Amino acid sequence: MTSVPNVTLNNGVTMPQLGFGVFQVPDEETTAAVASALEAGYRSIDTAAIYGNERGVGKALAASGIPREELFVTTKLWNEDQGYDRASAAFDASLDKLGLDHVDLYLVHWPAPDRDLYVQTYKALEKILADGRARAIGVSNFQVSHLRRLMEHTGITPAVNQVELHPGLQQKALRAFHAEHGIATEAWSPLAQGAVLDDQAIVGVAEAHGVTPAQVVLRWHLQSGNIVIPKSVTPARIRQNLDVFGFRLTDADMTAVAGLDRDLRTGPDPDTFN
Ligand code: NDP
Numbered sequence: 001m002t003s004v005p006n007v008t009l010n011n012g013v014t015m016p017q018l019g020f021g022v023f024q025v026p027d028e029e030t031t032a033a034v035a036s037a038l039e040a041g042y043r044s045i046d047t048a049a050i051y052g053n054e055r056g057v058g059k060a061l062a063a064s065g066i067p068r069e070e071l072f073v074t075t076k077l078w079n080e081d082q083g084y085d086r087a088s089a090a091f092d093a094s095l096d097k098l099g100l101d102h103v104d105l106y107l108v109h110w111p112a113p114d115r116d117l118y119v120q121t122y123k124a125l126e127k128i129l130a131d132g133r134a135r136a137i138g139v140s141n142f143q144v145s146h147l148r149r150l151m152e153h154t155g156i157t158p159a160v161n162q163v164e165l166h167p168g169l170q171q172k173a174l175r176a177f178h179a180e181h182g183i184a185t186e187a188w189s190p191l192a193q194g195a196v197l198d199d200q201a202i203v204g205v206a207e208a209h210g211v212t213p214a215q216v217v218l219r220w221h222l223q224s225g226n227i228v229i230p231k232s233v234t235p236a237r238i239r240q241n242l243d244v245f246g247f248r249l250t251d252a253d254m255t256a257v258a259g260l261d262r263d264l265r266t267g268p269d270p271d272t273f274n
Pocket of ligand 1: 022024046047109141162187190191192193197231232238240241
C-alpha cells in the first residue's frame with residue numbers, strides 16, 4: 001500500500017502530506033467516498049461543520065476498523081459559530097457528529113473580518129488544544145494581515161493555514177510568511193476543481209511522464225512542500241490521486257507549472273467573505 005510522507009507541524013504532531021477532502025459531498029454519499037479513500041490507503045480526511053457530512057465521515061472511520069492513532073481527522077469551525085462560547089459549543093457538536101473524542105486538527109474556517117471575532121474564536125481553540133481534544137489547531141483562508149493580528153493577540157502560532165492554492169493561484173507571499181513563522185501550508189482545491197487540468201503546460205508534463213494532469217498537479221504540490229487534500233467521489237480517481245509517489249517532476253517541469261500562476265480564484269475572497 002502507498003506510503004504517504006508526513007509533515008511535522010510546529011507542535012511536533014505529524015500529518016500526512018496527502019489527504020482526502022469531502023467538500024460538496026452529500027452526507028449520505030460521504031461514507032462510501034471516505035470508505036473508498038481509506039481502502040485505497042488515505043489516512044487523513046478533511047471535513048468541516050458547514051459541509052454537513054461529519055456524520056458520514058465518522059461512520060466510515062468507525063466501520064473501517066483502522067486504529068484511531070493511524071487516522072488524521074480535520075474539521076473546521078463555521079463562520080456563524082465564531083466567538084469564544086459559540087466556538088466551544090460548535091466543537092462539541094462536531095466531535096459528537098464525528099463520533100470521536102478528539103480531532104487531529106481543528107481550524108477556524110474563514111477569518112470573516114467583518115465579524116471581528118477570530119481572535120476570541122482562536123482562544124477557544126487554544127483551550128480545546130490544552131484539553132487534548134484537538135492535537136493541533138490552526139486556521140483556514142487567513143491572509144497575512146489576519147495571521148499577523150492573530151499572532152499578536154494569541155499565544156499559539158497556527159500549526160496550519162489551509163488556503164486556496166493550485167497552479168493558477170500559487171500564493172507566493174502567503175507561503176513565504178508561513179515559512180518564516182513555521183506555519184504549514186495546506187492547499188484546498190489543489191486541482192482548482194479541475195480548472196487547471198487542461199492547461200497545455202500540465203498536459204505536456206503529464207504526457208512526458210505517462211501520468212495524468214491531476215497527478216502532475218498533485219506532484220507539483222508535494223514537491224513544493226504543500227499539504228494537499230484532493231476530493232473525488234470517483235473510486236478510480238481516488239486511487240489515482242494517491243498514486244503520485246512513483247515519479248518525480250524535473251526542475252524544468254516545476255518551472256513550467258510555476259509559469260501558470262494567474263490569480264485564478266475558484267472560491268471566495270477571504271478579505272470580503274463573512
Ligand atoms: P479539488 O481541487 O480537489 O477538485 C475536485 C474536483 O476535481 C471534483 O470535481 C473531482 O471530480 C475532480 N477530480 C478529482 N480528481 C480528479 C482526477 N484525478 N482527474 C480529474 N478530475 C478529478 O477541489 P475541492 O474544492 O473539493 O478541494 C479539495 C478539498 O479542499 C475539499 O474537498 C475540502 O476538503 C477542502 N476545501 C476547503 C476549503 C476551505 O475553505 N478551507 C474550500 C474548498 C475546499 P469527482 O469528485 O467527480 O471525481
